[in-house]
Amino acid sequence: MNLRPLIAALLVTTAQATPTVQGAWHGPYYRLTLTGLSARDGTIRWTPGGTGADLKFSAALPTLTRTVPTAQDQIQIRVQDKGIQIRSAQGRPLRVNLMPVRAGVEGPTRFTAIDVYPEEAWTTYEPVPVTPCRAPTPVPELPYQPPRFATGPVGFYLAQIDPRTGTPIRVIANDPDRLYPLASTFKQIVLWGTLRDVQAGRLSLNTRLTVTETNRSIETYQPGTRTVQNLATQAIQNSENTASDVLHLRYGPDRLQALVTAQGACHTRVNTTTKAWWAAQAGLLPELYGPDVNTGAQQTFTLPPAQETQIRARAVQQAQTLNADRVLDHLDRAFFSPTYHPQTEVYLQNRSTPREWATLITRMYLDPSLTPTNRAFLRDTLARGCCRAKDPSVAYWGSKAGSGWRNVTMSGLLSLTTGQTFVYAYFNPGSDTIESVLIEKQLPDIARYVLENAKRLARNAP
Numbered sequence: 282m283n284l285r286p287l288i289a290a291l292l293v294t295t296a297q298a299t300p301t302v303q304g305a306w307h308g309p310y311y312r313l314t315l316t317g318l319s320a321r322d323g324t325i326r327w328t329p330g331g332t333g334a335d336l337k338f339s340a341a342l343p344t345l346t347r348t349v350p351t352a353q354d355q356i357q358i359r360v361q362d363k364g365i366q367i368r369s370a371q372g373r374p375l376r377v378n379l380m381p382v383r384a385g386v387e388g389p390t391r392f393t394a395i396d397v398y399p400e401e402a403w404t405t406y407e408p409v410p411v412t413p414c415r416a417p418t419p420v421p422e423l424p425y426q427p428p429r430f431a432t433g434p435v436g437f438y439l440a441q442i443d444p445r446t447g448t449p450i451r452v453i454a455n456d457p458d459r460l461y462p463l464a465s466t467f468k469q470i471v472l473w474g475t476l477r478d479v480q481a482g483r484l485s486l487n488t489r490l491t492v493t494e495t496n497r498s499i500e501t502y503q504p505g506t507r508t509v510q511n512l513a514t515q516a517i518q519n520s521e522n523t524a525s526d527v528l529h530l531r532y533g534p535d536r537l538q539a540l541v542t543a544q545g546a547c548h549t550r551v552n553t554t555t556k557a558w559w560a561a562q563a564g565l566l567p568e569l570y571g572p573d574v575n576t577g578a579q580q581t582f583t584l585p586p587a588q589e590t591q592i593r594a595r596a597v598q599q600a601q602t603l604n605a606d607r608v609l610d611h612l613d614r615a616f617f618s619p620t621y622h623p624q625t626e627v628y629l630q631n632r633s634t635p636r637e638w639a640t641l642i643t644r645m646y647l648d649p650s651l652t653p654t655n656r657a658f659l660r661d662t663l664a665r666g667c668c669r670a671k672d673p674s675v676a677y678w679g680s681k682a683g684s685g686w687r688n689v690t691m692s693g694l695l696s697l698t699t700g701q702t703f704v705y706a707y708f709n710p711g712s713d714t715i716e717s718v719l720i721e722k723q724l725p726d727i728a729r730y731v732l733e734n735a736k737r738l739a740r741n742a743p
Contacts, residue, residue: 308619309402406711438635464683
């Protein structure tokens with residue numbers, strides 16, 4: 282066998298894979314583009330005060346020194362060996378994000394982007410205040426201690442509850458009555474509605490539903506006919522958007538909303554499929570939200586509930602006509618564009634408040650209409666959801682997380698071996714971390730944070 286052609290091809294491939302670095306403004310942020318290197322090969326460490334960052338990579342980079350003027354400052358960039366140093370010349374806050382960019386978003390080649398946002402360019406999420414549906418009963422409350430790993434606003438509600446009645450006994454809370462986008466943590470309610478239909482005989486866990494390109498949502502999925510049990514498990518365990526959407530559509534978004542509203546959750550919205558809200562955020566539903574998604578979404582949010590519900594229903598219907606790969610491609614463009622604003626997510630996605638959502642989770646777990654068999658399936662399925670902290674003090678932990686671009690959520694119920702039970706809701710939109718793959722790395726930290734606070738409540742029991 283003649284190996285020369287193979288060796289020559291390998292040499293060419295190696296030469297082409299030599300990392301390169303280029304820089305240019307992309308609207309409000311400055312982007313360093315790294316070709317020939319994966320974002321997973323890099324790590325980022327913030328400087329004290331958030332005035333810059335140091336990045337380390339597994340491969341050597343070409344030397345580059347650059348000073349980039351901004352409206353109020355200068356960004357100093359130095360690339361040398363396997364490191365990149367980014368600083369504010371005047372010590373002002375900088376936001377630095379390391380992310381992979383998918384093929385098709387800015388050309389056929391995958392590359393890694395380091396986006397640098399000056400202080401004046403950074404958009405923030407402002408939690409929307411609402412009046413609780415019912416005046417909460419006063420209970421002892423421990424001081425809130427912010428999570429050290431999080432950036433951006435955090436909505437948090439953790440309550441020790443009576444395991445039989447769900448009544449809160451002690452709480453730790455921050456902004457419990459403000460609205461936040463739910464992301465994939467809402468899929469617990471899809472599971473609940475599905476099991477109520479199983480209970481009523483409208484479905485069985487062995488009922489087979491068809492998954493096609495039409496009802497497919499973004500990211501990976503399993504086509505063909507799939508059982509309700511498979512769809513429910515995948516929607517929670519792997520957070521498969523398609524599995525959740527198929528069950529959501531079968532139950533009916535309006536019916537699911539009615540179920541939630543009947544529990545007293547007057548501010549919670551769960552009547553939008555994942556494909557519908559992603560399509561809207563991607564700008565692919567202009568006839569509903571207009572050419573400017575941010576403005577159109579805000580205007581829809583301020584409509585009377587019945588009118589907003591009608592628009593959401595049309596979004597669900599129209600999203601079924603869109604190709605999921607096209608939605609994902611446009612979604613990347615939207616999130617990495619100068620026009621993206623995290624505030625739009627609460628207008629378009631399913632939403633709730635920390636207190637209302639934790640109360641709803643309690644109602645789900647204690648639903649007296651479910652048989653022991655269906656309740657056990659719900660608990661077992663949620664015990665496979667992301668995420669939980671491994672600790673010998675935990676007797677049960679059911680959880681479902683969600684993530685997106687600058688957004689991470691988690692909610693669920695946990696019980697300690699001492700018999701104390703807790704429900705929690707953690708919402709963090711508008712994070713400094715943009716790429717969903719990277720923000721998901723916070724999930725173990727969030728789980729530990731929840732457990733630490735549950736133990737705080739347990740220690741303060743009378």
